[in-house]
Amino acid sequence: MKYLKNFHKYRYLLYEIVRKNIKLQYRNSVLGVFWTFLQPLLTTIVLVVVFGGIFGADRSQTTCYPIYLLCGRLVYEFFTQATKRAMRSINLSASVIKKVYVPKYIYPLSNIIANFITFVISLLVLVVFILYFYLFTETQPVISGYAFLAPVPIILLLLLSIGVGMILSTLAVFFKDIEYLYDVFCMILFYATPIFYHVDQLKLPAAVATCLKLNPLYSITEMFRCTVLYGRMFNINHLLYALCFSIVTILIGFFVFYKKQDKFILHI
Amino acid sequence: MGKPAIIVDNVSILFNMNKEKVDNLKEYFIKLITRKLNYNEFWALQDVSFTVEKGDRVGVLGFNGAGKSTLLKTIAGVLKPTKGSVKSYGVIAPMLELGAGFDMNYSGRENIFLYGATMGYSRKFIQSKYDEIVEFAELGEFIESPVKNYSSGMRARLGFAIATAVEPEILILDEVLSVGDAKFRMKSEAKIRSMFDKGITVLFVSHNTNQVLNICNKAIILDRGKIIAQGDAVEVCAKYNEMINSKK
Numbered sequence: 284m285k286y287l288k289n290f291h292k293y294r295y296l297l298y299e300i301v302r303k304n305i306k307l308q309y310r311n312s313v314l315g316v317f318w319t320f321l322q323p324l325l326t327t328i329v330l331v332v333v334f335g336g337i338f339g340a341d342r343s344q345t346t347c348y349p350i351y352l353l354c355g356r357l358v359y360e361f362f363t364q365a366t367k368r369a370m371r372s373i374n375l376s377a378s379v380i381k382k383v384y385v386p387k388y389i390y391p392l393s394n395i396i397a398n399f400i401t402f403v404i405s406l407l408v409l410v411v412f413i414l415y416f417y418l419f420t421e422t423q424p425v426i427s428g429y430a431f432l433a434p435v436p437i438i439l440l441l442l443l444s445i446g447v448g449m450i451l452s453t454l455a456v457f458f459k460d461i462e463y464l465y466d467v468f469c470m471i472l473f474y475a476t477p478i479f480y481h482v483d484q485l486k487l488p489a490a491v492a493t494c495l496k497l498n499p500l501y502s503i504t505e506m507f508r509c510t511v512l513y514g515r516m517f518n519i520n521h522l523l524y525a526l527c528f529s530i531v532t533i534l535i536g537f538f539v540f541y542k543k544q545d546k547f548i549l550h551i
Numbered sequence: 552m553g554k555p556a557i558i559v560d561n562v563s564i565l566f567n568m569n570k571e572k573v574d575n576l577k578e579y580f581i582k583l584i585t586r587k588l589n590y591n592e593f594w595a596l597q598d599v600s601f602t603v604e605k606g607d608r609v610g611v612l613g614f615n616g617a618g619k620s621t622l623l624k625t626i627a628g629v630l631k632p633t634k635g636s637v638k639s640y641g642v643i644a645p646m647l648e649l650g651a652g653f654d655m656n657y658s659g660r661e662n663i664f665l666y667g668a669t670m671g672y673s674r675k676f677i678q679s680k681y682d683e684i685v686e687f688a689e690l691g692e693f694i695e696s697p698v699k700n701y702s703s704g705m706r707a708r709l710g711f712a713i714a715t716a717v718e719p720e721i722l723i724l725d726e727v728l729s730v731g732d733a734k735f736r737m738k739s740e741a742k743i744r745s746m747f748d749k750g751i752t753v754l755f756v757s758h759n760t761n762q763v764l765n766i767c768n769k770a771i772i773l774d775r776g777k778i779i780a781q782g783d784a785v786e787v788c789a790k791y792n793e794m795i796n797s798k799k
Contacts, residue, residue, distance in 0.1 A: 293668075379652045382624075458576045460576050
């Protein structure tokens, strides 16, 4: 109860920081908010050219490769951007935390929410992609009522990002080099998540394939693709796995953060 | 006896100072393996107890490193005491180094709302105080430019204007009146004094006994983490001046 009351009091701060992050992200750039659309569009084109063309394996079995890619890329990009921002948030707000009492979890949380809002806006690109390929190409994505289930994987992704973000922001206070390690980790994650390939189409040893499938982002991207690209129900096991993983991560994240937050001030 | 505004009860704060700053994983593991993680323990505050009544203006005096800022941070809720407890009744507006809550890329206007939210005030409430803040800060058209282009005096004025406009019940001032020019100092002292009538409680840190005498009715002297004198401002200030002279 005490915590809820405190959160209620500082909800304006959460709102102001989310607003600030979104506003400042595009300030002084000529195209402004259009970058939210342009960035995923341009990077997807690059990925399509590289993995669909130059290193082109046989993509004929993959339904509508550009959309397949875009789905994976959007999920991956949100996860890494949000967690990286959350990781830096405590150190960047050191000047405030040292002087004024604020619930510190507001900082990683608001950074993730700000990223989440731009992510949701950038989903418009996906809508445009799907409509374009539906109307003008042979290999059509399947549009069905299951598209309404798309928020399920998106919310799982948000929960997972909050959990990981809380853990990282705590670690980054005590160890500044986590930032560099995490950059490397994100690069590994890019290849370990089926963004531009299909796990079942690679002829991998069973053990390696299982390892790849343990990645919660795998379950989440697969669920996302099922709803918006294949137009069918996602595998319920993916849902259970991603849900458990996210909840456990959030619990660990808040626990670690809560246990260590009083020591932050001595290190930032 | 009035109502208490702040009760500081037997507060001690222990700092674990690493002999060398270990802030990356590599050094941490090397030190952990070679067992070189040594800590220097040191008490920044020891058994500090006092009560501030509602409407009191308490000056906190002390030399550099006496624990003044640590004490204020504890009262503001930023630091948790190792032992003892701090209770405060009412809204605290901390003004420890003005402009700490500002975002440099944000304009003055946007920062007013951000700073207000940092203290837990709603956008609507700040909006109702907005004109008053801008007028007191004397920023004019600069209110729309980013704070990074402000002079330190302008930042101080804006921070002071926001923290006083929200009419807090407890105001914490950490040597804030030493920034800015003489005109601003007089104006802000007058502003603080006008808030006395509304029964505001003030904690004021300064090296300057004249300023303390101007504002405060009570005072405390801290020395190496301990309270060595407390009571009426005039007497305590006289004692502090004695201390300064004996050190010379």
